[in-house]
Amino acid sequence: MKPGEDVTSASDRILLRAAGLTKRYGGVVAIDHVDLTLRSGEVCGIIGPNGAGKSTLVGLLGGALSPTAGRIHFDGSEVTSLPASERARRGIGRTYQIPRPFLDMTVEENLLVAQYSLSPLVGTRAAYAQCRSVLERTGLADAAKMPARALPLLRRKRLEVARALALRPKLLLLDEVGAGLIDAEVTELIGLIHSLVKEIPTIVIIEHVIRLVRECCQRLVVLDFGRQLAQGLTSQVLESDEVAAVYLGTGHGSLKAGPSERASSARARLAQGGQRAGSLAGMVGAGEPKASGAAMPLLRLEAISAAYGQAKALNGIDLVVEAGQAIAILGSNGAGKTTLAKVISGAIKPSSGCMLLNGEDVTGRSAHVLAARGIAHCMEGRRIFQPLTVEENLLIAARGVSAIEQRRRLEEMYLLFPALAERKAASGTAISGGQQQMLAIARALMAKPRLVIFDEISLGLSPIVVDRIYQALGELRAAGLTMLIVEQDMDRVLDLVDYVHVLEHGSFALSGSPPEVKANPRLRHLYIGAAD
Amino acid sequence: MAAQIASTRSLSVGAGSAGIVATALLLLGLGAMIFAPRVVGEYGTEIGFRALIYLTLAEAWNLLAGYGGLVSLGSSSFVGIGAYILMGMLNAGGFGIVTALTASGLGAAALAIMVSPAVFRLRGLYFTVGTLALGEALRLFMINVSYFGGATGIFLKSNPPPTEVLYVYAVALAGIATLVMEIYTGTRFSILLRSVRDDEDAASQVGVRAFRVKLLAFAVASLLMGAAGGLQALKLGAIEPYGMFGLQWSIDTLSIVIIGGLGVRFGPIVGTIFVIALAEALADYPELHLAMTGVILILVIRFAPKGLCGLGQDVCRLLIGRWDRPGMPRAGGALP
Amino acid sequence: MPSVELIASSLASGFLLGGILALTALGLSLVLGVMRLVNLAHGEFLIAGAYAGLFLVKYTGIDPLLGLLVIGGVIGLLALPMHQFLLMPLAGKGPEAPMMTTFGVSIILQNAFVLAFSADTRAIERDYANVALTLGPVTVAQIYVIGFAISASVVGAVHILIAYTAFGRDLRASAADADAAATIGVNVRRVHALTFALGAGCAALGGTLIGIAFAFTPVSGATYLLTDFAIVVLGGLGNILGTLIGGITLGVLQSIGGVVLGDGYRDLVGLALFLVVLAFRPQGLLAASRS
Numbered sequence A: 001m002k003p004g005e006d007v008t009s010a011s012d013r014i015l016l017r018a019a020g021l022t023k024r025y026g027g028v029v030a031i032d033h034v035d036l037t038l039r040s041g042e043v044c045g046i047i048g049p050n051g052a053g054k055s056t057l058v059g060l061l062g063g064a065l066s067p068t069a070g071r072i073h074f075d076g077s078e079v080t081s082l083p084a085s086e087r088a089r090r091g092i093g094r095t096y097q098i099p100r101p102f103l104d105m106t107v108e109e110n111l112l113v114a115q116y117s118l119s120p121l122v123g124t125r126a127a128y129a130q131c132r133s134v135l136e137r138t139g140l141a142d143a144a145k146m147p148a149r150a151l152p153l154l155r156r157k158r159l160e161v162a163r164a165l166a167l168r169p170k171l172l173l174l175d176e177v178g179a180g181l182i183d184a185e186v187t188e189l190i191g192l193i194h195s196l197v198k199e200i201p202t203i204v205i206i207e208h209v210i211r212l213v214r215e216c217c218q219r220l221v222v223l224d225f226g227r228q229l230a231q232g233l234t235s236q237v238l239e240s241d242e243v244a245a246v247y248l249g250t251g252h253g254s255l256k257a258g259p260s261e262r263a264s265s266a267r268a269r270l271a272q273g274g275q276r277a278g279s280l281a282g283m284v285g286a287g288e289p290k291a292s293g294a295a296m297p298l299l300r301l302e303a304i305s306a307a308y309g310q311a312k313a314l315n316g317i318d319l320v321v322e323a324g325q326a327i328a329i330l331g332s333n334g335a336g337k338t339t340l341a342k343v344i345s346g347a348i349k350p351s352s353g354c355m356l357l358n359g360e361d362v363t364g365r366s367a368h369v370l371a372a373r374g375i376a377h378c379m380e381g382r383r384i385f386q387p388l389t390v391e392e393n394l395l396i397a398a399r400g401v402s403a404i405e406q407r408r409r410l411e412e413m414y415l416l417f418p419a420l421a422e423r424k425a426a427s428g429t430a431i432s433g434g435q436q437q438m439l440a441i442a443r444a445l446m447a448k449p450r451l452v453i454f455d456e457i458s459l460g461l462s463p464i465v466v467d468r469i470y471q472a473l474g475e476l477r478a479a480g481l482t483m484l485i486v487e488q489d490m491d492r493v494l495d496l497v498d499y500v501h502v503l504e505h506g507s508f509a510l511s512g513s514p515p516e517v518k519a520n521p522r523l524r525h526l527y528i529g530a531a532d
Numbered sequence B: 001m002a003a004q005i006a007s008t009r010s011l012s013v014g015a016g017s018a019g020i021v022a023t024a025l026l027l028l029g030l031g032a033m034i035f036a037p038r039v040v041g042e043y044g045t046e047i048g049f050r051a052l053i054y055l056t057l058a059e060a061w062n063l064l065a066g067y068g069g070l071v072s073l074g075s076s077s078f079v080g081i082g083a084y085i086l087m088g089m090l091n092a093g094g095f096g097i098v099t100a101l102t103a104s105g106l107g108a109a110a111l112a113i114m115v116s117p118a119v120f121r122l123r124g125l126y127f128t129v130g131t132l133a134l135g136e137a138l139r140l141f142m143i144n145v146s147y148f149g150g151a152t153g154i155f156l157k158s159n160p161p162p163t164e165v166l167y168v169y170a171v172a173l174a175g176i177a178t179l180v181m182e183i184y185t186g187t188r189f190s191i192l193l194r195s196v197r198d199d200e201d202a203a204s205q206v207g208v209r210a211f212r213v214k215l216l217a218f219a220v221a222s223l224l225m226g227a228a229g230g231l232q233a234l235k236l237g238a239i240e241p242y243g244m245f246g247l248q249w250s251i252d253t254l255s256i257v258i259i260g261g262l263g264v265r266f267g268p269i270v271g272t273i274f275v276i277a278l279a280e281a282l283a284d285y286p287e288l289h290l291a292m293t294g295v296i297l298i299l300v301i302r303f304a305p306k307g308l309c310g311l312g313q314d315v316c317r318l319l320i321g322r323w324d325r326p327g328m329p330r331a332g333g334a335l336p
Numbered sequence C: 001m002p003s004v005e006l007i008a009s010s011l012a013s014g015f016l017l018g019g020i021l022a023l024t025a026l027g028l029s030l031v032l033g034v035m036r037l038v039n040l041a042h043g044e045f046l047i048a049g050a051y052a053g054l055f056l057v058k059y060t061g062i063d064p065l066l067g068l069l070v071i072g073g074v075i076g077l078l079a080l081p082m083h084q085f086l087l088m089p090l091a092g093k094g095p096e097a098p099m100m101t102t103f104g105v106s107i108i109l110q111n112a113f114v115l116a117f118s119a120d121t122r123a124i125e126r127d128y129a130n131v132a133l134t135l136g137p138v139t140v141a142q143i144y145v146i147g148f149a150i151s152a153s154v155v156g157a158v159h160i161l162i163a164y165t166a167f168g169r170d171l172r173a174s175a176a177d178a179d180a181a182a183t184i185g186v187n188v189r190r191v192h193a194l195t196f197a198l199g200a201g202c203a204a205l206g207g208t209l210i211g212i213a214f215a216f217t218p219v220s221g222a223t224y225l226l227t228d229f230a231i232v233v234l235g236g237l238g239n240i241l242g243t244l245i246g247g248i249t250l251g252v253l254q255s256i257g258g259v260v261l262g263d264g265y266r267d268l269v270g271l272a273l274f275l276v277v278l279a280f281r282p283q284g285l286l287a288a289s290r291s
Helices: A054-062 A084-090 A105-117 A122-136 A155-163 A184-195 A208-218 A234-239 A241-248 A260-282 A337-345 A367-372 A392-396 A403-416 A418-422 A433-446 A463-478 A490-495 A514-519 A519-528 B002-007 B017-034 B036-067 B076-091 B097-119 B125-144 B163-186 B190-196 B202-206 B210-236 B249-261 B267-281 B286-303 B307-320 C006-035 C041-058 C069-092 C096-117 C142-164 C166-178 C177-186 C187-214 C221-235 C240-261 C263-281
Strands: A013-024 A029-041 A043-047 A069-074 A092-094 A171-175 A202-206 A218-223 A227-233 A299-308 A311-321 A324-329 A352-357 A373-379 A450-457 A482-487 A501-505 A506-514 C132-135 C139-143
Touching: A013 B097, A029 A054, A029 A069, A029 A202, A029 A227, A029 A367, A043 A054, A043 A208, A054 A084, A054 A171, A054 A202, A054 C069, A069 A092, A084 A092, A092 A373, A105 A122, A105 A155, A105 B190, A122 A155, A155 A171, A155 A184, A171 A260, A171 A324, A171 A367, A171 B036, A171 B249, A184 A202, A184 A208, A202 A208, A202 C096, A218 A234, A227 A234, A227 A241, A241 A367, A260 C069, A299 A337, A311 A337, A311 A506, A324 A337, A324 A490, A337 A367, A337 A373, A337 A450, A337 A482, A352 A367, A367 A373, A367 A450, A367 C177, A373 A433, A392 A433, A392 C166, A403 A418, A403 A433, A418 A433, A433 A450, A433 A463, A433 B076, A463 A482, A463 A490, A482 B125, A490 A514, A501 A514, A506 A514, A506 A519, B017 B036, B036 B163, B036 B249, B036 B267, B076 B125, B076 B210, B076 B249, B097 B125, B097 B163, B097 B210, B097 C263, B125 B249, B125 C096, B125 C221, B125 C263, B163 B190, B163 B210, B190 B202, B190 B210, B202 B210, B249 B267, B249 B286, B249 B307, B249 C096, B267 B307, B286 C069, C006 C041, C006 C142, C006 C166, C006 C187, C006 C221, C006 C240, C041 C069, C041 C096, C041 C187, C041 C221, C069 C187, C096 C221, C132 C142, C139 C142, C142 C166, C142 C187, C142 C240, C166 C177, C166 C187, C177 C187, C221 C240, C221 C263, C240 C263
Parallel strands: A043 A202, A043 A218, A092 A171, A171 A202, A324 A482, A324 A501, A373 A450, A450 A482
Antiparallel strands: A013 A029, A013 A069, A218 A227, A299 A311, A299 A352, A501 A506, C132 C139
């Protein structure tokens, strides 16, 4: 089976059938009645925006998660209640989004685990020979005796694939294996996948990197909000407007509106927001007017680098933020956006470079020190304090001020987000995703910060809610709040900000004003891997 | 959790041929020790016996906690069970010492298997606290149930064999422990065990039945501990709950292995020698000895997570320059 | 068949004693809930409090109950350097390292107590302690009632601290999500240090009460450690009022065990209960079921 071949030439034998798969976490539905049929001999891709449920689906198929409802049949028998180890023995292999090799074992030993668990009595020579052949196929032969801990990110990904291969699986689930790779590396990976197709009957590729699915998969399934949105031949699915809209975040709710219409409605919203700006001015800390060149920048990053152990996440970032500016940080998954946000707020210490806040060197200071200096970070995933009530979540952020001042700020927040006022005594667990996001934003504002970082605030929220949130952001923008917006949802952000940086592999690949960046063909390439 | 322990430990030296050499050396050493009593006299034999019992316990605990990632504070449960089983069998009459010791080991293994479904459900810290509670519960149970002698305990009806004979049994037991360690750390089981220690979920995903792997390690370690307990009971001639189920066993075993080097093949023996030497040096000041053990434990955890063996390896590395052995973890952080 | 008076008195004593035990467990629950730290030296903090009470009355004549706050404060302050120098440097080395370190501290303290104060069994003799109070069929020692009152007050005070003050907010936030708390501006390290000190202080308070009610030795701490674990697990990690309920439950069950099976089985009942709960619901019986 070669990719690109008509899907009907795949055998008719059904290898996996999942029916009505549902996974619920308390009130949140991660996967909602998804049906999936996989035939022997096909390469199927699963795509969808962040938070769509792709990784949950992989967990359900691989056995790491057990479904709240639904059934899974694999190779003729039902496997719904089988744990991961049994499914692996029957031939389901998976890789992890963030590689999880056995760090304190050598590369070879990592593969031997699979060998020995499948065939405990296999001869040592045969086992090692088998390992060697898999390592050669995945380009790791020279690293056989190295500890897994010493491998850089791309090689760890290869090890993930090799380890799954050592299982001789019938179904291979590749979970975001292309994340964080540059173009040349993606080409290598595509070559590897093509070579695997011959020996593994069925491969499922869960991906953000569209180029990978375009060149490897015959069939695509699109997930959104835990449900199946679309399904069909790769080329057809990728050309569908609906899918493009969902994936690129081009205004979830306003599909019918063209770009210019959306822009003007956004501007209208901003204008509306401007009228409220006066009352909001009190919320903006150290109310400095828009920078007039001569003034010192509020924030300056010089040659900032950061790493997680082996993996370099940021590489020589230079960034200037003037007071009153709104700056967007865009980039695909794994580009380093959240790392940058965490370095600025102090959750991560940079490995080199320096950071200046209003001229003061704050490099490497702790998070709570930077918070006291006026940097607020509305973290990815909201990070509400679940056991605390809404009001307590807000109060905890207003530090070092009198009780009267705290009350005053609380009232301002309730004005900005009336929904929170209604739920002020509810605990963090009892409010919806949209309300949690509002709470996270309000909490960040309670400290009267000089600079707020909004990290992926549209994640997992419905279009209407995102509209409301961006409306609030617009109002804050007009009131003069300095903000850094880290986002995947491009369109809304570009209407809001003064300047844009696009991150790729830890450095800024593209910078400019919104119109410049929008018009640049590299933007789409950076996001979906091929210019349209 | 296990992955975090692993990152502060060094790998088994015993992989492959290096391990066989190590085991051969250890066995030779033990063989030589059989002749030691003639040289060191009675007191030396006493110390030797104690050291060998500790060595057996330490090897077993190293397998469990070092290689398996299961940090247990309940060693006393198995030592005590083994002791009481041996006493019971010898008092009942008609059983030889070897049979009784085997029964001690098997009984302890049975206990391990019995509690494993409950205890393995606990991850990390809860597991450790759970094993601690198990040991204490058994001790209290034995104190109260008069059938087993209650607080006064039971004593051996016949005379125990002389120290020299017991010493030979101890050598044999330590030898068995060494062999068992070699099997479990040098063979393919070690690979499965370490994978469960490093990342139980990823191991499952690659087909490893984690529960069975952990259970096997737990049962084997308990077997060794039970046999050691039985031998100790034989030496004492009279046992009671405070002594045999006391926390002392868990403390000593843990201290020896951590000080010697957790997860290191030579850790138990280095630790045993160190702890016994310390005990002898401070023999007149038992409280000071124990307090010092505590201090050293804290220092080792803080400054030498790989124990004395690790320190030794670092020193060697400095002196020799390059210590090229596959599988040594570098000092680097893990990915998020 | 024991008499009604005996049963009633046993239950009442168990109830009251359970309340006192709750105070001893409070510190453990706090530290475990906020810092995810299993403090194996907790029992020794208890005994330290008992010794402190003993010497307070011996050398100054001040009744330990009057000097409770001082005792708690002193032990709490002494715990701060332990946290600063022994535990904080271990951050990021995994959860076992701090726990093993507290284990080491436990060994050191036990033996230090023996060296400093001898291994003799001690008790803080107070005349009012053993006066019998009778109400109907129930007879209990006065110290149980006093101890329960003090314990309940302290538990209540700590509850108010945690639930209604700014520090309590910081503490709960640090327990829920330490990184997010730091980003908001909470000095998580300081919160941990103060929590550890508070835990030690509460343990010392409980220990003083225990020292008045019962006898103690340098190594008594271990048994209380495990009983306290049982209470923490029963009441739910970090649940302050739950600790009181858990303690009372344990106390009553221990009494029942003592009456039905015999006095030596009291502690065993507690431990057995602990193991059962641990096996089936480690987050605690009263813990809110979070998804």
